[in-house]
Amino acid sequence: MNSPLVTAPLFHLGPVPVSAPVVTASAIVACLSFGAFLASRRLRLVPGAFQAFIELLVESVDSQIRDTMRVEPAPYRAFIGSLFLFIFAANWSSLVPGVEPPTAHLETDAALAFLVFLAVIVFGVRVGGWRGYLATFAKPNLLLVPLNFVESLTRIFSLLVRLFGNVMSGVFVIGIVLSLAGLLVPIPLMALDLLTGAVQAYIFAVLAMVFIAEGLDLPPSDKLEKETS
Amino acid sequence: MTFDWWTFGLQTVNVLILIWILGRFFWRPVAGMIEQRRRQAQDLLEQARRDKEAAARALAEAEERSDGFAAEREAILARARQEAVEAKRVLMEQAQAEAARARSAAAADLARRRQDSEQEWAAQAGRLAVTIAGRLAARLDGAAVRAAFLHWLIEKLGAQSEQTRQSLVTGGAVELISATPLDNSEQSRIGAALASALGAAPELAFLVDPALIAGLELRTPHFALSNSWRADLAEILAELSHDRRN
Known part of the structure; x- marks a missing residue:
């Protein structure tokens, strides 16, 4: 069994080493993209069962964004929703025999956390400008600027470690149990791992929303207006 | 523990591509459809409200x-x-x-x-x-009655003008009408009485008319002297009728 802390390249594209998590993630991206293309190709005003399901998914994401960020969900829907779908699909990719979840490797989680870090900055600057974004570090007090700055880095690091730890530990435990016990013994652990993967995807998305919302320089009244609108 | 920066970079690109693709082909169309349906429902509700108000x-x-x-x-x-x-x-x-x-x-x-x-x-x-x-x-027709009527006849002739009396004498035959036939003695007595009353004897022609009831009447073509029950009753009847009209 390979160590989950080591990412070995499968092959090289020129000078670029391509590892298994990259291949798996690319396959997930391809599947999700193809599925999205198929799902959105025949949208009707009177929805069928599948369209009702994907609309339920979209409205659930919107509802979560409204409840968590207290803003209109449209600008953040694609980022938060896609992040959730990707992590969910990545965590559940362990259902495919021989496939290891890409989120069980540090680089993938780091990439996701890095994107959240960038999103906080991009959305914050887009809403309040550089001045407004930087002003969010001075809340609630100017003395807290260093602490807030450090927090903006550490919370991203905690995001990365949380996802990596949960997914990697599940995979590691299943691998150990599988190597020690029989074929069917790890099944309950795998089911638990699926639940953990879904919960972690939700937690990652919710925390991303919280971090982005903290970077938005919006007065409470604006947020309330946006909420009521 | 190692950290493969190539993997980190490729995964970042992977997720960015996924975010772009899903944003372009999934989230935006589905949300647009939801919004379109919501707007259409609002339009329908608004139209229903307007229809209700109308x-x-x-x-x-x-x-x-x-x-x-x-x-x-x-x-x-x-x-x-x-x-x-x-x-x-x-x-x-x-x-x-x-x-x-x-x-x-x-x-x-x-x-x-x-x-x-x-x-x-x-x-x-x-x-x-x-x-x-x-x-x-x-x-009552009898000699006494005829005598009475002869008396009244002589009185009526006496009441006539002299010229009338002369015309009776000279005017030709004078009809003397009685209700019953007169015998000769009676005709003579009546002729004598008339001659005495007129001053001369007229030419008498004795006629009978039972309609007179009783009485003696003289009649010439130009003169008539009524002296009978019939004339009296006619006069009485005329007077009665005249009284009723009045």
């Missing part, structure tokens, strides 16, 4: 128009009732006037009929009385 306005107008109809109906009924009362009054007046006219006409007709009837009955009574008197007088 229906409420139409209902109010209909109720107002119905109230107007009711008021107009009441006015028409009241006007019709007033016209009926007026027509009834006019008809009653006309009927009363007509009845009064008919009553007065009937009364006049009745009075006229009664008068005619009375006159008729009086005439019949007069005629009956004359008939009865004639029959009674006929039983």
Whole structure:
């Protein structure tokens, strides 16, 4: 069994080493993209069962964004929703025999956390400008600027470690149990791992929303207006 | 523990691509469809609200128009009732006037009929009385009665003018009419009496007319002297009729 802390390249594209998590993630991206293309190709005003399901998914994401960020969900829907779908699909990719979840490797989680870090900055600057974004570090007090700055880095690091730890530990435990016990013994652990993967995807998305919302320089009244609108 | 920066970079690109693709082909179209349906539902609700308001306005107008109809109906009924009362009054007046006219006409007709009837009955009574008197007088026809009538005849001739008396003597035959045939002695006595009254004996022609009942009358082509029960009764009847008319 390979160590989950080591990412070995499968092959090289020129000078670029391509590892298994990259291949798996690319396959997930391809599947999700193809599925999205198929799902959105025949949208009707009177929805069928599948369209009702994907609309339920979209409205659930919107509802979560409204409840968590207290803003209109449209600008953040694609980022938060896609992040959730990707992590969910990545965590559940362990259902495919021989496939290891890409989120069980540090680089993938780091990439996701890095994107959240960038999103906080991009959305914050887009809403309040550089001045407004930087002003969010001075809340609630100017003395807290260093602490807030450090927090903006550490919370991203905690995001990365949380996802990596949960997914990697599940995979590691299943691998150990599988190597020690029989074929069917790890099944309950795998089911638990699926639940953990879904919960972690939700937690990652919710925390991303919280971090982005903290970077938005919006007065409470604006947020309330946006909420009521 | 190692950290593969290539993997980190490729995964970042992977997720960015996924975010772009899903944003372009999934989240935006589905959210757009939801928004379109919501907007259409709002439009339908707004249209339903407008239709409801229009229906409420139409209902109010209909109720107002119905109230107007009711008021107009009441006015028409009241006007019709007033016209009926007026027509009834006019008809009653006309009927009363007509009845009064008919009553007065009937009364006049009745009075006229009664008068005619009375006159008729009086005439019949007069005629009956004359008939009865004639029959009674006929039983009295005798020498005494003829003597009386001869006396009255001489008186009436005496009341005539001298010229009239002369014309009786010189005018030719004088008809002397009696109710019953006269014997010769009686004719002689009557001729003598007339000659005495006229101063000369006229040329007498004795005729009989039972219609006289009783009496002696003289008649020439230009003169007639009535002296009989018939003439007296006719005179009485004429007087009775004259009295009734008056």
